[in-house]
Amino acid sequence: MNPAFSVISFTVLAGAAQGLVVALACAALGGVAAGRGFLLAALGLALAMLVAGLGASFLHLGRPERAWRAAAMWRTSWLSREVIVLPVFIAVVALWWALAWAGGSGTVAAEASTAAGAAAAPAASSAGLAATPAMLAVAALALAALLWLCTAQIYACLRFIQEWAHPLTLVNYTLIGMSSGCVLACALAASFDERALLAAAGPWALTLTFAAWAGRTAALMRNATLKPKSTAQSATGIRAERLVQKSMGMSAGAFNTREFFHRASALAVQRVRWALHGLGFALPAALMAMATQTASTHPAWWWLAVASQVPGLMAERWLFFAQARHPQNLYYQTVS
Amino acid sequence: MSSNAAPTETLARQLALVIDLNVCVGCHACVTSCKQWNASGSAGPLTDENPYGAEPTGTFFNRVQTWEAGSYPATDTIHFPKSCLHCEDPPCVPVCPTGASYKRKEDGIVLVDYDKCIGCKYCAWACPYGARELDEQRQVMTKCTLCVDRIYDELLPPEDRKPACVKACPTGARLFGDVKDPESEVSQVIRERGGYALMPEWDTKPANHYLPRQVTPAAVSGEPRSAAAAPDASASAAPGRKAGIPGTVSTAAGSSDGQVHGARPGLGLAADRGGSA
Numbered sequence: 001m002n003p004a005f006s007v008i009s010f011t012v013l014a015g016a017a018q019g020l021v022v023a024l025a026c027a028a029l030g031g032v033a034a035g036r037g038f039l040l041a042a043l044g045l046a047l048a049m050l051v052a053g054l055g056a057s058f059l060h061l062g063r064p065e066r067a068w069r070a071a072a073m074w075r076t077s078w079l080s081r082e083v084i085v086l087p088v089f090i091a092v093v094a095l096w097w098a099l100a101w102a103g104g105s106g107t108v109a110a111e112a113s114t115a116a117g118a119a120a121a122p123a124a125s126s127a128g129l130a131a132t133p134a135m136l137a138v139a140a141l142a143l144a145a146l147l148w149l150c151t152a153q154i155y156a157c158l159r160f161i162q163e164w165a166h167p168l169t170l171v172n173y174t175l176i177g178m179s180s181g182c183v184l185a186c187a188l189a190a191s192f193d194e195r196a197l198l199a200a201a202g203p204w205a206l207t208l209t210f211a212a213w214a215g216r217t218a219a220l221m222r223n224a225t226l227k228p229k230s231t232a233q234s235a236t237g238i239r240a241e242r243l244v245q246k247s248m249g250m251s252a253g254a255f256n257t258r259e260f261f262h263r264a265s266a267l268a269v270q271r272v273r274w275a276l277h278g279l280g281f282a283l284p285a286a287l288m289a290m291a292t293q294t295a296s297t298h299p300a301w302w303w304l305a306v307a308s309q310v311p312g313l314m315a316e317r318w319l320f321f322a323q324a325r326h327p328q329n330l331y332y333q334t335v336s
Numbered sequence: 337m338s339s340n341a342a343p344t345e346t347l348a349r350q351l352a353l354v355i356d357l358n359v360c361v362g363c364h365a366c367v368t369s370c371k372q373w374n375a376s377g378s379a380g381p382l383t384d385e386n387p388y389g390a391e392p393t394g395t396f397f398n399r400v401q402t403w404e405a406g407s408y409p410a411t412d413t414i415h416f417p418k419s420c421l422h423c424e425d426p427p428c429v430p431v432c433p434t435g436a437s438y439k440r441k442e443d444g445i446v447l448v449d450y451d452k453c454i455g456c457k458y459c460a461w462a463c464p465y466g467a468r469e470l471d472e473q474r475q476v477m478t479k480c481t482l483c484v485d486r487i488y489d490e491l492l493p494p495e496d497r498k499p500a501c502v503k504a505c506p507t508g509a510r511l512f513g514d515v516k517d518p519e520s521e522v523s524q525v526i527r528e529r530g531g532y533a534l535m536p537e538w539d540t541k542p543a544n545h546y547l548p549r550q551v552t553p554a555a556v557s558g559e560p561r562s563a564a565a566a567p568d569a570s571a572s573a574a575p576g577r578k579a580g581i582p583g584t585v586s587t588a589a590g591s592s593d594g595q596v597h598g599a600r601p602g603l604g605l606a607a608d609r610g611g612s613a
Contacts, residue, residue: 066454080434241406259470
């Protein structure tokens with residue numbers, strides 16, 4: 001497949017935002033304390049990423065003005081289900097943000113009078129992470145999981161794209177989202193000096209990153225050994241042992257030659273693979289391990305890990321699409 | 337929408353094309369007639385971009401490809417027309433988020449409602465055959481309509497109520513009919529000539545079928561050549577299949593292994609898997 005930047009951006013951004021919300025919800029349910037300022041910033045960032053992802057997904061459409069129609073076929077289409085779950089998830093995160101905001105400014109007038117907000121500090125403990133209603137945290141968790149299911153199944157349900165049609169697709173979409181989201185939560189916690197949360201989430205970020213690395217490596221190994229079920233012979237029914245396409249029936253390109261071929265050189269693909277392993281998983285893991293080892297709460301460790309994951313996970317998603325060999329490509333091998 | 341077929345529904349009627357690879361000469365008349373009809377019909381306009389430039393591109397519902405089978409000197413050049421197969425279980429339909437892609441209950445034609453399509457391209461990903469093409473100008477998905485705006489047009493003389501490609505084919509390599517009617521011409525040739533479906537491994541149950549290449553006595557002259565199908569004297573005695581179906585019956589008929597008699601060893605068996613209509 002030819003990876004579309006819009007879909008790569010959407011899935012990476014939304015996945016990390018889901019992971020961030022999951023980290024916050026787990027921390028809230030686990031009774032980890034964190035202040036209102038942190039919570040507003042973290043939820044605000046998640047919201048911004050989700051909305052940006054939604055915007056990116058619109059760029060993939062030929063007719064974005066008709067996007068509202070996409071909720072219609074939820075009975076059969078995972079894409080339609082994603083189109084429904086994503087706004088609901090955004091709404092729940094927005095509600096959480098609004099509750100956190102309102103909780104801290106319960107006495108709006110009093111706070112406004114202090115202007116600088118110095119008086120907000122004592123209120124923080126009652127309006128922070130621990131004040132999150134359990135129902136809301138559970139709803140956020142469930143919707144994040146549902147969204148991963150929808151996104152992954154969009155790809156995994158296409159049975160003839162063998163690279164995708166496997167449970168590892170769901171496992172990896174989930175683990176990579178959780179890894180990047182948890183790293184982001186730690187970076188924010190370090191920046192806001194939320195030591196309790198950082199101490200609780202730090203080990204999780206490292207563990208999830210290793211788990212995601214293992215899952216993605218398993219998928220890469222599986223892809224390397226896949227034998228395509230479709231062949232030129234099955235595509236044409238011509239039963240000769242040697243069967244070569246002499247003409248695809250046109251002298252230049254078509255939608256079929258643009259959409260399904262990435263046209264990157266083997267060297268470029270290899271570099272993307274190194275970026276996936278190095279920037280997506282190895283370097284962030286090393287940075288996180290250093291931070292944990294040295295008991296440093298300096299945010300730089302975590303933001304460097306985030307900065308490494310951004311291109312690394314974009315590379316991961318690019319390869320996810322590029323490695324998918326579509327059977328239709330059997331029909332489009334030779335220009336003439 | 338009540339006329340749309342449910343995903344698991346078995347239809348009583350399924351219109352389809354049967355393409356005779358023995359007869360196709362690769363002239364592309366079906367390609368150009370398809371483009372002409374559909375560019376000016378309800379599916380159009382199928383705009384070509386940069387038509388006189390170095391890299392012309394455009395939307396086509398039908399392509400004729402060319403394949404070479406066997407090893408030199410025993411090679412066969414096989415022209416292979418390719419369009420939407422109007423699968424009985426079309427994977428492109430259930431994935432559509434808007435319902436723009438649908439399969440008609442009354443005749444099994446798979447269509448796109450261009451006014452509902454959002455151009456997300458997911459249906460094209462979900463088609464293993466590459467039968468769908470996004471129209472670059474309108475940014476909606478398009479595909480073969482089986483000339484639905486022609487085959488039911490009572491203003492046309494009855495003999496013209498066929499897809500444009502079928503009407504245009506100078507060698508009669510394209511047949512059109514109901515593959516669910518066992519007495520139809522298409523059902524008979526599928527049975528008698530070992531008609532097969534493409535990529536049977538994905539259980540899409542394509543309605544369109546292909547009739548395999550046969551080697552004629554003149555071509556055989558001595559060594560059997562590498563062809564894709566039965567080098568059967570009685571079957572190949574009537575290479576112009578359209579002229580007389582009964583004449584082609586005798587030994588190639590219907591049996592699932594009808595295509596391997598006398599074929600050179602080492603030839604695969606793709607055709608016999610999709611042979612039943």
